[in-house]
Amino acid sequence: MTSTAPTLSVENLQVTAAHRSGTTxxxxxxxxxxxxxxPGERVxxxxxxxxxxxxxxxxxMGLLPDTLTPTGSIRLGGVDNADDTDLLDAAEKTLSELRxxxxxxxxQEPMTALNPLMRxxxxxxxxxxxxxxxxxxxxxxxxxxxxxxVQLPAPAQTARAFPHQLSGGQRQRVMIAMALANNxxxxxxxxxxxxxxxxxxxxxxxxxxxxxxxxxxxxLFISHDIGVVAGICDRILVLQDGAIVEDGPVDQIxxxxxxxxTRSLIAAxxxxxxxxxxxxxxxxxxxxxTATATRSAPDTHVPHHQVRTDLDExxxxxxVAPASGDALIRVRNLGRQxxxxxxxxxxxxxxxxxxxGVSFDxxxxxxxxxxxxxxxxxxxxxxxxxxxxxxTTGSIQVAGQQLAxxxxxxxxxxxxxxxxxxxxxxxxxxxxxxxEQIVAEPLRGIGRDETRDxxxxxxxxxxLDADVLQxxxxxxSGGQRQRxxxARALVTRPxxxxxxxxxxxxxxxxxxxxxxxxxxxxxxxxFTLVFxxxxxxxxxxxxxxxxxxxxxxxxxxxxxxxxxxxxxxxYTQQLVAATPTLSEIAGGTP
Amino acid sequence: MTRDGQLPAGTRRRRPEARVRxxxxxxSGNLVVGSILIGIVALAALVSIFWTPYNPEGVFPQELLxxxxxxxxxxxxxFGRDVLSSLLRGAQISLLVGVVAVGIAVLIGVPFxxxxxxxxxxxxxxxxxxxxxxxxxxxxxxxxxFGAAFGANTLTAMIALGxxxxxxxxxxxxxxxxxxxxxxxxxxxxxxxxxAWFVGLRHVLPxxxxxxxxxASVSFGIAVLAEAxxxxxxxxxxxxxxxWGRMLQDAQGYIYVQPLLVLWPGLAIAIAVLGFNLLGxxxxxxxxxxxxxxx
Numbered sequence: 025m026t027s028t029a030p031t032l033s034v035e036n037l038q039v040t041a042a043h044r045s046g047t048t049x050x051x052x053x054x055x056x057x058x059x060x061x062x063p064g065e066r067v068x069x070x071x072x073x074x075x076x077x078x079x080x081x082x083x084x085m086g087l088l089p090d091t092l093t094p095t096g097s098i099r100l101g102g103v104d105n106a107d108d109t110d111l112l113d114a115a116e117k118t119l120s121e122l123r124x125x126x127x128x129x130x131x132q133e134p135m136t137a138l139n140p141l142m143r144x145x146x147x148x149x150x151x152x153x154x155x156x157x158x159x160x161x162x163x164x165x166x167x168x169x170x171x172x173x174v175q176l177p178a179p180a181q182t183a184r185a186f187p188h189q190l191s192g193g194q195r196q197r198v199m200i201a202m203a204l205a206n207n208x209x210x211x212x213x214x215x216x217x218x219x220x221x222x223x224x225x226x227x228x229x230x231x232x233x234x235x236x237x238x239x240x241x242x243x244l245f246i247s248h249d250i251g252v253v254a255g256i257c258d259r260i261l262v263l264q265d266g267a268i269v270e271d272g273p274v275d276q277i278x279x280x281x282x283x284x285x286t287r288s289l290i291a292a293x294x295x296x297x298x299x300x301x302x303x304x305x306x307x308x309x310x311x312x313x314t315a316t317a318t319r320s321a322p323d324t325h326v327p328h329h330q331v332r333t334d335l336d337e338x339x340x341x342x343x344v345a346p347a348s349g350d351a352l353i354r355v356r357n358l359g360r361q362x363x364x365x366x367x368x369x370x371x372x373x374x375x376x377x378x379x380x381g382v383s384f385d386x387x388x389x390x391x392x393x394x395x396x397x398x399x400x401x402x403x404x405x406x407x408x409x410x411x412x413x414x415x416t417t418g419s420i421q422v423a424g425q426q427l428a429x430x431x432x433x434x435x436x437x438x439x440x441x442x443x444x445x446x447x448x449x450x451x452x453x454x455x456x457x458x459x460e461q462i463v464a465e466p467l468r469g470i471g472r473d474e475t476r477d478x479x480x481x482x483x484x485x486x487x488l489d490a491d492v493l494q495x496x497x498x499x500x501s502g503g504q505r506q507r508x509x510x511a512r513a514l515v516t517r518p519x520x521x522x523x524x525x526x527x528x529x530x531x532x533x534x535x536x537x538x539x540x541x542x543x544x545x546x547x548x549x550x551f552t553l554v555f556x557x558x559x560x561x562x563x564x565x566x567x568x569x570x571x572x573x574x575x576x577x578x579x580x581x582x583x584x585x586x587x588x589x590x591x592x593x594x595y596t597q598q599l600v601a602a603t604p605t606l607s608e609i610a611g612g613t614p
Numbered sequence: 615m616t617r618d619g620q621l622p623a624g625t626r627r628r629r630p631e632a633r634v635r636x637x638x639x640x641x642s643g644n645l646v647v648g649s650i651l652i653g654i655v656a657l658a659a660l661v662s663i664f665w666t667p668y669n670p671e672g673v674f675p676q677e678l679l680x681x682x683x684x685x686x687x688x689x690x691x692x693f694g695r696d697v698l699s700s701l702l703r704g705a706q707i708s709l710l711v712g713v714v715a716v717g718i719a720v721l722i723g724v725p726f727x728x729x730x731x732x733x734x735x736x737x738x739x740x741x742x743x744x745x746x747x748x749x750x751x752x753x754x755x756x757x758x759x760f761g762a763a764f765g766a767n768t769l770t771a772m773i774a775l776g777x778x779x780x781x782x783x784x785x786x787x788x789x790x791x792x793x794x795x796x797x798x799x800x801x802x803x804x805x806x807x808x809x810a811w812f813v814g815l816r817h818v819l820p821x822x823x824x825x826x827x828x829x830a831s832v833s834f835g836i837a838v839l840a841e842a843x844x845x846x847x848x849x850x851x852x853x854x855x856x857x858w859g860r861m862l863q864d865a866q867g868y869i870y871v872q873p874l875l876v877l878w879p880g881l882a883i884a885i886a887v888l889g890f891n892l893l894g895x896x897x898x899x900x901x902x903x904x905x906x907x908x909x
Contacts, residue, residue, distance in 0.1 A: 432807075
């Protein structure tokens with residue numbers, strides 16, 4: 025084993041998809057990647073969806089589906105009897121000996137990567153017995169040791185747990201333990217923290233960084249999030265449409281990127297950087313600007329920074345004084361309980377409280393952010409605000425309509441006043457409907473011609489042409505689908521727009537475009553924006569007031585800048601500290 | 615069975631998408647073979663409306679139990695009837711029973727399943743437990759009971775088979791509805807104030823139509839088989855209308871004299887049932903996202 029030979033060297037890797045018809049030109053998905061990873065080096069691979077990031081990892085692992093053909097060469101250095109073997113030519117037997125042994129991979133979704141019917145301790149041990157690196161009793165002992173190394177609480181007990189009994193972060197730690205069980209030379213991580221909450225993500229990232237550093241394992245870390253990659257890697261490869269457009273040390277990439285694509289990617293990722301008109305950098309051509317220079321915050325209502333100090337304290341956050349007009353949304357002591365599992369025909373399951381004692385106001389024209397991690401109750405709150413669910417306790421008044429115990433008949437006007445933009449741009453559009461029908465859905469009581477005119481006008485307002493009317497959702501990209509979603513939400517000219525993680529599933533450059541669009545439209549139509557998200561960066565950019573939700577209660581609320589710069593509640597402090605930001609890492613303006 | 619044509623050609627999605635990729639992967643062998651077999655049966659039924667070699671109900675006492683010849687391609691039966699003509703005409707009855715029975719099953723089962731799926735909670739539980747009870751009665755048993763109670767003929771057989779197949783449609787429709795109802799476009803529709811009728815007809819039904827078509831194809835095969843069984847037992851199509859099941863029963867008595875007489879109707883039933891099952895499998899490959907390769 026020589027220290028100078030690279031752990032992984034990839035030369036001119038091309039992946040092509042054979043076309044079924046056979047006549048047209050085959051699809052080239054990776055176009056000649058050449059890179060190498062030195063022992064102990066940590067390399068990040070970034071790119072947007074469809075750029076070929078995951079394909080690269082699968083090609084290295086030899087896990088490409090049969091329909092895709094790789095050419096070029098991939099060599100793994102420093103491994104007995106695998107030196108100078110081209111992994112692309114290697115027999116399946118050789119590959120399966122290397123997989124999980126000399127090279128290991130961590131996937132995005134730990135729940136699907138783990139066997140649901142096997143105790144996690146056994147799964148970790150199996151990684152070793154399979155490659156005969158340890159015999160059975162040894163493996164069990166080493167598994168416990170590994171579970172302790174990935175900082176799982178009570179390793180002995182955790183080892184006996186099944187995957188579904190663990191949280192997402194814990195499952196990912198088990199995956200890490202499995203991947204590192206045989207001390208691989210190369211660790212591949214494919215978006216390992218994308219499915220995790222921000223605070224958990226920070227811990228898992230630190231753990232991967234530390235373990236890889238200790239063992240001098242080479243790391244290939246794939247992510248769409250530059251902030252995450254910058255925090256853990258030494259070097260960054262930027263992938264665009266199946267080709268590496270830039271390769272350099274983290275600092276250099278962040279501060280002095282050469283390639284225009286890299287620069288636009290970094291600019292779009294940074295939600296704290298805006299141009300002189302308060303718009304995010306989108307990289308590509310900027311959308312036609314209709315926005316005013318500075319947007320006017322509601323002038324009568326001034327939000328205060330409030331913090332919950334006692335769990336049972338009853339505070340009305342962001343209270344709109346009667347003097348400054350009526351609040352558009354007025355929520356008092358709102359609670360929602362669900363029946364948990366464990367009930368039977370005779371006995372109801374235990375009550376689970378998703379929201380408790382939530383009180384806040386939103387003034388007309390405010391941009392109100394609700395931030396929280398999974399399980400914080402933010403989705404429940406969103407549903408309650410849109411009258412898609414009924415509260416167990418408390419009252420909720422939106423646009424002059426009391427929603428608690430309201431009948432659907434009474435909500436007719438309300439339905440046109442409050443609209444939602446959802447997270448998943450595929451799931452929120454009916455795949456069997458044409459765009460025209462989708463956008464026209466909220467309209468009622470107007471003629472066919474007028475409907476069509478309004479749909480068209482609305483599509484144009486979100487930057488889509490008339491020729492999209494007869495197309496189906498799957499013919500659009502994620503960003504375009506989200507524009508259709510926004511058009512549907514705004515076609516009735518609502519007074520409240522609820523955005524539920526509206527940009528979380530989008531690529532960074534598209535995210536910036538959609539956020540700019542939302543800001544422009546909020547100015548143009550002067551609706552009140554309620555933005556629900558787990559992403560603090562997005563809320564910080566899009567909202568002027570923020571409420572932090574934790575465990576079904578609001579723990580802190582106030583003007584966005586103030587809450588972020590001076591977080592007071594311990595949970596908010598933890599949340600702000602855990603969010604990876606580009607500016608801090610780069611230490612300067614890109 | 616190969617599913618080579620089923621892999622998405624290009625980019626890897628972050629989530630496996632549950633949508634039908636129209637026009638892709640049509641080279642599923644099941645689909646083609648199934649379609650051909652059913653095409654043969656349908657063609658036979660169609661031709662027999664206008665033309666058969668002989669009158670399938672005509673009795674010729676001088677031509678009993680003839681072996682296949684140029685005059686009678688498949689021979690004649692114990693009444694001197696031309697077997698080919700009877701087979702062709704019998705295809706009509708089989709398809710008619712299939713269409714009507716599946717139609718009745720769809721009309722009863724699908725609305726039942728959609729309503730249950732759209733109302734999770736007590737109503738869903740009540741409806742589905744009721745469905746389980748009716749599922750416990752096989753369609754064939756129901757048809758025998760109906761035949762005994764209301765007289766054995768094609769109509770009672772069709773109605774009984776339809777009612778008996780409905781619970782399976784209710785199950786499929788309900789599970790599909792539950793999946794669709796969890797999607798965000800349903801929330802968007804509700805947030806737009808759309809009522810249950812609109813959601814059920816415009817969102818749920820189009821999105822579960824794929825799995826319903828699969829279920830219909832499989833049920834069609836079962837209905838054809840059940841009609842044959844009923845006729846064999848003398849509870850289905852009444853003489854003199856030709857029916858594959860009764861041809862089988864008639865031939866049974868002459869199995870040592872003219873064994874080929876058993877083969878022809880048996881083969882016809884097998885082709886029709888196999889055709890619908892293969893078609894169902896092929897359609898499932900195309901419509902059911904769980905059967906597609908997930909990555």
